[in-house]
Amino acid sequence: MSAGKKFRQALVNNKPLQIVGTINAYSAMMAKQIGHQAIYLSGGGVANASYGLPDLGMTSLNDVLVDVQRITSACDLPLLVDIDTGWGGAFNIAKTVRDMEKAGAAAVHMEDQVAQKRCGHRPNKEIVPVEEMVDRIKAAVDARTDPDFFIMARTDSFAQEGLDAAIERAKAYVAAGADGIFAEAIKTEAHYRAFSQALDVPILANITEFGQTELWNKQQLGEWGAAMVLYPLSAFRAMNKAAEMVYSAILTDGDQKAVVDSMQTRMELYDYLGYHDYEQKLDSLFAEGKNK
Numbered sequence: 001m002s003a004g005k006k007f008r009q010a011l012v013n014n015k016p017l018q019i020v021g022t023i024n025a026y027s028a029m030m031a032k033q034i035g036h037q038a039i040y041l042s043g044g045g046v047a048n049a050s051y052g053l054p055d056l057g058m059t060s061l062n063d064v065l066v067d068v069q070r071i072t073s074a075c076d077l078p079l080l081v082d083i084d085t086g087w088g089g090a091f092n093i094a095k096t097v098r099d100m101e102k103a104g105a106a107a108v109h110m111e112d113q114v115a116q117k118r119c120g121h122r123p124n125k126e127i128v129p130v131e132e133m134v135d136r137i138k139a140a141v142d143a144r145t146d147p148d149f150f151i152m153a154r155t156d157s158f159a160q161e162g163l164d165a166a167i168e169r170a171k172a173y174v175a176a177g178a179d180g181i182f183a184e185a186i187k188t189e190a191h192y193r194a195f196s197q198a199l200d201v202p203i204l205a206n207i208t209e210f211g212q213t214e215l216w217n218k219q220q221l222g223e224w225g226a227a228m229v230l231y232p233l234s235a236f237r238a239m240n241k242a243a244e245m246v247y248s249a250i251l252t253d254g255d256q257k258a259v260v261d262s263m264q265t266r267m268e269l270y271d272y273l274g275y276h277d278y279e280q281k282l283d284s285l286f287a288e289g290k291n292k
């Protein structure tokens with residue numbers, strides 16, 4: 001089954017489908033073993049974690065592809081990738097889609113901000129005219145080789161243009177071939193219901209922390225018509241806080257005794273990696289004559 005097909009299957013089997021951000025290959029393995037059905041690579045996350053940069057359109061296609069390949073090599077859950085604005089004009093967007101498919105991604109979301117983009121939950125975003133975004137979507141849809149590869153259009157227009165205009169944009173994006181709509185930074189039950197009633201493609205709710213949206217439960221969001229619920233940076237934020245505590249404790253206390261109980265143990269680390277299977281294989285293949 002292609003990655004795109006797996007993503008579509010997960011959408012059918014889970015209403016709504018929870019999609020968790022996995023900042024690296026190991027996180028993706030954990031998410032899968034814990035029972036998640038779909039994972040996400042955040043554009044902001046790649047910029048922050050892999051490059052130490054803000055989420056301001058400074059990373060490129062190749063920067064994101066490296067992390068996509070690492071994750072898809074380690075985990076076979078369908079991966080949704082944040083491709084920001086697609087990184088250029090029609091030909092660049094076509095290349096982005098083909099490269100993402102080849103790298104094993106199942107789905108992408110592309111937004112209607114100007115190339116000099118911002119985080120969707122920050123002020124002063126600038127949006128391209130609807131025609132320009134429609135062209136972006138057509139280029140993306142035309143470029144895919146797997147018809148199941150899922151191309152989601154994200155609209156950042158709610159903040160500037162309001163609900164009705166944002167829905168009109170979403171309709172135009174669906175008419176251009178978008179398979180789903182990411183309604184960025186909408187806020188209330190009425191907003192979610194309006195989007196899902198106006199459109200007959202799956203709608204994504206971005207439940208990112210410390211932003212514009214309340215931390216709605218998946219059950220509520222499902223009732224309001226959301227087909228997907230995204231948690232783009234939740235584990236990453238928690239990992240950062242944990243690292244901060246450990247770095248501070250080591251510096252202040254001179255040892256890590258106070259924080260060791262909050263750490264994943266060596267065995268827990270190995271369990272997610274399937275370490276023992278590797279070790280057994282090594283022993284059965286090469287044990288003869290070694291360490292004896």
Ligand SMILES: C[C@](O)(C(=O)O)[C@H](CC(=O)O)C(=O)O
Nearest residue numbers: 042043044119120121208232
């Ligand atoms: C989803 C998002 O595009 C991301 O890059 O993860 C961000 C998330 C965030 O900054 O909290 C966004 O919503 O713009």
Ligand SMILES: [Mg+2]
Nearest residue numbers: 042043044082
């Ligand atoms: Mg992003």
